[in-house]
Amino acid sequence: xxxxxxxxxxxxxxxxxxxxxxxxxxxxxxxxxxxxxxxxxxxxxxxxxxxxxxxxxxxxxxxxxxxxxxxxxxxxxxxxxxxxxxxxxxxxxxxxxxxxxxxxxxxxxxxxxxxxxxxxxxxxxxxxxxxxxxxxxxxxxxxxxxxxxxxxxxxxxxxxxxxxxxxxxxxxxxxxxxxxxxxxxxxxxxxxxxxxxxxxxxxxxxxxxxxxxxxxxxxxxxxxxxxxxxxxxxxxxxxxxxxxxxxxxxxxxxxxxxxxxxxxxxxxxxxxxxxxxxxxxxxxxxxxxxxxxxxxxxxxxxxxxxxxxxxxxxxxxxxxxxxxxxxxxxxxxxxxxxxxxxxxxxxxxxxxxxxxxxxxxxxxxxxxxxxxxxxxxxxxxxxxxxxxxxxxxxxxxxxxxxxxxxxxxxxxxxxxxxx
Amino acid sequence: xxxxxxxxxxxxxxxxxxxxxxxxxxxxxxxxxxxxxxxxxxxxxxxxxxxxxxxxxxxxxxxxxxxxxxxxxxxxxxxxxxxxxxxxxxxxxxxxxxxxxxxxxxxxxxxxxxxxxxxxxxxxxxxxxxxxxxxxxxxxxxxxxxxxxxxxxxxxxxxxxxxxxxxxxxxxxxxxxx
Numbered sequence: 001x002x003x004x005x006x007x008x009x010x011x012x013x014x015x016x017x018x019x020x021x022x023x024x025x026x027x028x029x030x031x032x033x034x035x036x037x038x039x040x041x042x043x044x045x046x047x048x049x050x051x052x053x054x055x056x057x058x059x060x061x062x063x064x065x066x067x068x069x070x071x072x073x074x075x076x077x078x079x080x081x082x083x084x085x086x087x088x089x090x091x092x093x094x095x096x097x098x099x100x101x102x103x104x105x106x107x108x109x110x111x112x113x114x115x116x117x118x119x120x121x122x123x124x125x126x127x128x129x130x131x132x133x134x135x136x137x138x139x140x141x142x143x144x145x146x147x148x149x150x151x152x153x154x155x156x157x158x159x160x161x162x163x164x165x166x167x168x169x170x171x172x173x174x175x176x177x178x179x180x181x182x183x184x185x186x187x188x189x190x191x192x193x194x195x196x197x198x199x200x201x202x203x204x205x206x207x208x209x210x211x212x213x214x215x216x217x218x219x220x221x222x223x224x225x226x227x228x229x230x231x232x233x234x235x236x237x238x239x240x241x242x243x244x245x246x247x248x249x250x251x252x253x254x255x256x257x258x259x260x261x262x263x264x265x266x267x268x269x270x271x272x273x274x275x276x277x278x279x280x281x282x283x284x285x286x287x288x289x290x291x292x293x294x295x296x297x298x299x300x301x302x303x304x305x306x307x308x309x310x311x312x313x314x315x316x317x318x319x320x321x322x323x324x325x326x327x328x329x330x331x332x333x334x335x336x337x338x339x340x341x342x343x344x345x346x347x348x349x350x351x352x353x354x355x356x357x358x359x360x361x362x363x364x365x366x367x368x369x370x371x372x373x374x375x376x377x378x379x380x381x382x383x384x385x386x387x388x389x390x391x392x393x394x395x396x397x398x399x400x401x402x403x404x405x406x407x408x409x410x411x412x413x414x415x416x417x418x419x
Numbered sequence: 420x421x422x423x424x425x426x427x428x429x430x431x432x433x434x435x436x437x438x439x440x441x442x443x444x445x446x447x448x449x450x451x452x453x454x455x456x457x458x459x460x461x462x463x464x465x466x467x468x469x470x471x472x473x474x475x476x477x478x479x480x481x482x483x484x485x486x487x488x489x490x491x492x493x494x495x496x497x498x499x500x501x502x503x504x505x506x507x508x509x510x511x512x513x514x515x516x517x518x519x520x521x522x523x524x525x526x527x528x529x530x531x532x533x534x535x536x537x538x539x540x541x542x543x544x545x546x547x548x549x550x551x552x553x554x555x556x557x558x559x560x561x562x563x564x565x566x567x568x569x570x571x572x573x574x575x576x577x578x579x580x581x582x583x584x585x586x587x588x589x590x591x592x593x594x595x596x597x
Contacts, residue, residue, distance in 0.1 A: 043520040047519040248584050249548050271516070273514075278561050280520040281560070
């Protein structure tokens with residue numbers, strides 16, 4: 001159609017403005033979709049961190065605090081669980097398996113977790129996925145370590161690599177257990193959970209490195225060599241927390257009550273599903289706020305488009321008159337302006353989506369390191385398509401304003417313009 | 420054969436058979452008390468426990484022992500076998516077991532709000548494990564009140580010490596409108 005060709009040429013004439021408009025819409029789309037992606041990935045990654053675990057038991061503290069430090073390695077335990085209590089609770093008739101966890105040490109920014117081989121057998125995430133080894137094997141010797149995928153990738157570790165564990169949460173080179181180095185014997189596959197950023201060692205290994213430590217420092221004159229430590233009794237006296245699997249999921253309330261009423265030590269048992277739900281609801285407000293902000297940014301982008309179209313109308317009155325002379329009716333002029341708005345928005349959306357994917361490919365590694373979040377790059381979800389459609393619709397509606405203006409101009413001006 | 424006769428027989432068969440088939444699909448709305456076998460009255464045990472305990476102090480070891488006995492009985496409450504494999508509709512409170520923050524795929528259905536914090540927890544025949552299969556349920560709040568429709572089953576636990584428990588493979592979960 002001749003009119004479309006003319007409209008195209010008109011846009012080309014104003015190409016600088018057009019390009020700027022497309023870019024501004026593209027950027028707001030990047031923000032809108034980017035925030036949406038981060039949000040859904042964060043939620044899924046968070047909630048998928050642990051599955052198939054009926055209870056988490058630790059020293060008596062708050063439910064959220066226990067979940068955060070035992071599963072997400074955020075925060076600290078206020079106290080420990082004695083080995084005796086752990087053994088007794090693990091022998092409860094309804095308990096099928098337990099995974100003891102011992103936290104506190106670190107290695108170059110990554111948490112060190114003392115546990116048993118059962119961890120690799122029973123730990124589940126994302127409903128049904130278990131932990132898989134990408135290389136090597138699980139620990140066998142006292143000083144064996146199995147590292148998560150990110151630890152291996154960021155520090156360039158291979159099987160056979162010796163590593164030194166530091167005392168406490170910050171590895172600043174001051175309190176290192178360098179007399180008893182560990183050896184990497186296995187590297188886990190990527191999970192998208194805090195497991196990736198953890199160095200796993202045996203409970204015996206953790207006990208060995210602390211044999212000659214008192215109150216957080218090496219006891220002078222009482223050094224125990226690495227070899228000497230092997231010959232000692234390396235049963236821990238306490239652990240930080242443990243995960244529990246029962247013989248039937250409906251028994252969970254009874255066992256939880258049993259642990260919470262346990263007289264010999266103040267303990268707390270939580271249902272991870274419930275606490276995760278509560279936690280996410282608390283964070284959910286921030287989620288909604290983020291979405292609100294990106295929606296506002298999209299709105300600002302659209303305002304920019306409307307402003308540009310409106311201000312350009314005056315200059316285009318002659319152009320409209322020419323179109324009228326060619327045979328365009330005022331309603332064609334209206335359709336043209338709306339069409340222009342839609343076309344600009346569509347182009348902006350396409351460019352925006354392209355930019356987003358580019359940015360995700362480039363920044364994915366950085367986001368992973370800084371935020372611990374792994375962004376899956378796939379096709380836009382149904383929800384995202386809906387958002388894009390909303391932007392397109394909003395731009396068409398916004399384009400109606402300059403379109404109506406143009407309509408009125410073309411009506412009053414006719415084929416001659418008196419500017 | 421006479422086509423008219425064939426048609427008549429078909430119509431008759433459908434007319435007679437349909438109600439039966441439909442009845443199979445229509446869920447039986449049950450209440451929590453239907454999950455308790457006739458003759459088993461948990462309140463009997465509670466009454467006995469309360470009588471024993473009313474004369475003792477809270478941390479008296481005898482009170483603990485009595486509580487222990489009550490707990491054991493409730494942990495192994497019997498199930499009603501005749502309900503097995505029936506399609507039922509049951510309403511209660513949802514306790515999340517597996518989910519992704521927005522929707523739950525596995526949860527426990529309990530008869531009253533706050534069953535996790537209540538002392539003592541409900542007897543094992545008043546707790547139902549619900550699996551939503553391929554259609555996870557979107558929760559609106561923790562401890563949502565929901566109505567679950569699906570096939571009820573009794574499942575043995577892996578330990579011989581424990582009695583069987585109820586499981587519903589849900590076909591339909593909705594927020595309960597009282």
